[in-house]
Amino acid sequence: MAGNDIGLIADLVGNNEPTILSEWLDLQKQAGILRTDRTTEAELNSQSRNFLHLLREGLAKGGDDVSHAAFGAAREMLADLSRSRALQGFSPRETSTFIFSLKRPLFNALNKASKSGSFSAAQSAELVWSTTLLLDGFGLYTLEVFQKSREEVIVRQQREISELSTPVVKLWDGILALPLIGTLDSQRTQVVMENLLQTIVDVEAEIAIIDITGVPTVDTLTAQHLLKTVAAARLMGADCIISGIRPQIAQTMVHLGVELNVISKASLADAFAVALRQTGRAVTKMKIAPGGSVKKSLGQGE
Amino acid sequence: MDRIPILKFGDALLVTIQVDMHDRLATALEEDLTSKIVSHNAKGVLIDISALEIVDSFIGRMLDNIAAVSRILDADTVVVGMRPAVAITLVELGLSLSGVKTALNVERGMALIKGRLAASEHADDDVED
Numbered sequence: 528m529a530g531n532d533i534g535l536i537a538d539l540v541g542n543n544e545p546t547i548l549s550e551w552l553d554l555q556k557q558a559g560i561l562r563t564d565r566t567t568e569a570e571l572n573s574q575s576r577n578f579l580h581l582l583r584e585g586l587a588k589g590g591d592d593v594s595h596a597a598f599g600a601a602r603e604m605l606a607d608l609s610r611s612r613a614l615q616g617f618s619p620r621e622t623s624t625f626i627f628s629l630k631r632p633l634f635n636a637l638n639k640a641s642k643s644g645s646f647s648a649a650q651s652a653e654l655v656w657s658t659t660l661l662l663d664g665f666g667l668y669t670l671e672v673f674q675k676s677r678e679e680v681i682v683r684q685q686r687e688i689s690e691l692s693t694p695v696v697k698l699w700d701g702i703l704a705l706p707l708i709g710t711l712d713s714q715r716t717q718v719v720m721e722n723l724l725q726t727i728v729d730v731e732a733e734i735a736i737i738d739i740t741g742v743p744t745v746d747t748l749t750a751q752h753l754l755k756t757v758a759a760a761r762l763m764g765a766d767c768i769i770s771g772i773r774p775q776i777a778q779t780m781v782h783l784g785v786e787l788n789v790i791s792k793a794s795l796a797d798a799f800a801v802a803l804r805q806t807g808r809a810v811t812k813m814k815i816a817p818g819g820s821v822k823k824s825l826g827q828g829e
Numbered sequence: 830m831d832r833i834p835i836l837k838f839g840d841a842l843l844v845t846i847q848v849d850m851h852d853r854l855a856t857a858l859e860e861d862l863t864s865k866i867v868s869h870n871a872k873g874v875l876i877d878i879s880a881l882e883i884v885d886s887f888i889g890r891m892l893d894n895i896a897a898v899s900r901i902l903d904a905d906t907v908v909v910g911m912r913p914a915v916a917i918t919l920v921e922l923g924l925s926l927s928g929v930k931t932a933l934n935v936e937r938g939m940a941l942i943k944g945r946l947a948a949s950e951h952a953d954d955d956v957e958d
Binding site (some may be wrong): 712717720721724725727728732733755756759760761762763764765 | 909910911912913915916917919920921925926931932933934937938
């Protein structure tokens with residue numbers, strides 16, 4: 528792209544800025560990308576005006592490509608725009624149309640200038656090509672940032688889910704529960720194991736109950752991960768009880784030939800009862816007087 | 830240090846590993862412990878590895894060996910104070926030390942040994958009756 532072409536486009540944009548802006552805004556509204564539920568018309572107006580301004584400045588400085596240093600400010604503004612739109616839930620089409628709908632008004636301005644005899648036919652064809660290239664570059668850049676922002680959101684959510692789904696709960700003095708939710712892969716097992724072992728040290732636990740009610744499927748790999756966790760806890764001096772194995776899972780495990788050589792109980796409550804017994808405790812029922820007050824508190828027999 | 834001290838504690842032997850184990854030290858410990866179990870007529874061996882930060886398969890096997898040897902010599906081995914990272918490493922190495930008893934700290938390990946001693950004395954009494 529020749530340098531004088533860029534100068535011509537810069538002049539063109541500069542001379543026709545108000546016309547281009549109003550046409551551009553109309554087109555954006557027609558394309559239906561003004562989502563009044565997410566953004567206001569005034570905001571769109573100011574965004575469009577800003578970008579057109581930055582585009583003209585960049586062109587005047589001789590920017591002939593999206594990656595040119597002259598477009599630094601324009602790129603930054605576009606990146607902010609697509610990032611915020613990605614977070615607000617705009618579709619990629621709605622986000623990129625912001626740039627692509629600028630083509631028509633620019634070409635209109637070019638056409639008008641060419642009709643009035645400012646450029647030759649060959650020159651105006653060349654200008655159309657340069658403008659298209661430039662705007663396509665900006666459009667693709669917008670999409671790239673949009674995609675990246677969405678991926679960041681996904682990565683953050685993944686991390687949050689894995690943190691949320693591996694809590695270690697203290698049920699009683701020396702008794703821990705580990706309610707597992709979701710599929711157990713190697714990475715999560717690692718996190719679960721580290722959490723559990725650290726908590727065993729912190730609260731001086733004797734018994735850990737691993738509840739797999741929330742684990743949808745147990746295959747040989749998952750079973751192996753569970754066994755590893757149990758073995759590691761045993762090395763730390765804590766016994767493990769596995770609870771919450773659902774009927775289908777129990778069947779699958781037997782069919783697969785997976786053997787869990789640990790104490791397993793049907794429900795967390797059963798496992799807790801076993802844990803209390805092993806630590807020399809029992810739960811007894813209190814006698815409640817008609818008035819509702821506790822007559823004789825047996826509570827926790829040590 | 831070329832030897833790890835072995836302390837007599839009642840009917841049990843107490844070993845605290847305070848330095849990083851290298852293979853020769855491990856072998857020496859195994860030999861010393863075996864002879865001390867016999868000479869002191871010990872009924873339990875307590876190995877505290879709370880200061881041990883690095884383990885390899887050799888050390889893991891050494892612990893297993895010590896447990897096996899003491900079982901033959903009628904003493905229980907309890908490994909106490911294993912760090913989480915060490916436990917994970919041993920499991921990943923495929924060493925679950927199934928022959929070794931474990932406890933969280935020295936206090937609980939001692940309680941475990943005493944409990945077993947009391948149980949075996951009780952059993953002896955029953956036989957005598």
